[in-house]
Amino acid sequence: MSNQITMRRRSECSLLVIALIFVTCYFSLFPLSNSSSLDEERQALLKSGWWNDYRNVSNHCYWASVLCDEAGSVTSIGLSSLLPFTIPPMQELQNLNVTAFPNLQFLDLNGMGLRGSIPAEIGTLTKLTYLDLSDNSLQDIIKATEDFDIKYCIGTGAYGSVYRAQLPTGKIVALKKLHRIESQNPSFNKSFQNEVKMLTKIRHRNIVKLHGFCLHNRYMFLIYQYMERSSLFYMLNDDVEAGELNWSARVNIIKGMAYALCYIHAS
Incomplete structure (x- = not known):
């Protein structure tokens, strides 16, 4: 009898251990959501003024144009999908407290x-991979270059010119502005959009990072990570700069380009 009791207790302990392991693994994969942070997200959406009709719907994950992860945290806000059915009143972008959405990706x-300025807090969204603020009256970029004054131009290519712009936050970016002829070409418009879609998905150390873009009837430009020493083309065509590129450095550049191309084709 005592042996049976001992075996039953061992069996119960084994089942308890298995249950504890399962619970531990489950919550490591699907952590409990922080109810206070979720309420902060909900309040931020309401204060923006775009979801006033949803005040009686407690779970903001079911609101129009809002997507959440399994923990109930907002990962996507895509209000432009409601247009032209819902056209909100002109308002400040600052009405949307972006810091309330730490897991925002889209x-x-x-x-x-x-209207107004682009809030610097957007730069704190470390998981954000797609940002589209086109066709609004947000003029930080245009002001930073004084409406694309020639003194900010650092290079000109076949399809556009590149400008150096310092934002009000102090961050320096490179703007690739398309020439007017290309911006008015429907086929090039499609090419521009394809480039944006591709670059928003790419994260590689040898590929310059795309911060954003503007697609407007007056302006079409891409906002890139600023490279301090200009382009490789410039360096190779400057005797002093080219002299600093020994064969070892050039081989490393070729390898980096090869890795980047492989990454693009595999994506």
């Missing part, structure tokens, strides 16, 4: 009639 506010 933010599409194209054509929302926004």
Whole structure:
């Protein structure tokens, strides 16, 4: 009898251990959501003024143009998908407290009639991979270059010119502005959009990072990570700069380019 009791207790202990392991693994994969942070996200959406009709719907993950992860945290806001059915009143972008969404990956506010400046807090969204603020009255970039004054131009190519711009936050970016002829070409418009879609998905150390873009009837430009020493083309065509590129450095550049091309084709 005592042996049976001992075996039953061992069996119960084994089942308990298995249950504890399962619970531990489950919550490591699907952590409990922080109810206070989720409420902060909900309040931020309400204060923006775009979801006033959803005040009686407690779970903001079911609101129009909002997507959440399994923990209930907002990962996507795509209000432009509601247009032209819902056209919000002109308002400040600052009405949307972006810091309330630490897991935000996708933010599409194209054509929302926004005005004012782009909040610097957007730069704190470390998981954000797609940002579209096109066709709004947000003029930070244009002001930073004084409406693309020639003194900010650092290079000109076949399809556009590149400008150095310092934003109000102090961050320096490179702007590739398309020439007017290309911006008015429908086929090039499609090519521009394809480039944006591709670059928003790419994260590689040897490929310059795309921060954003503007697709407007007046302006079409891409906002890139600023490279301090200009382009490889410039360096190779400058005797002093080219002299610094020994064969070892040039081989490393070729390897980096090869890795980047392989990454693009595998994506």
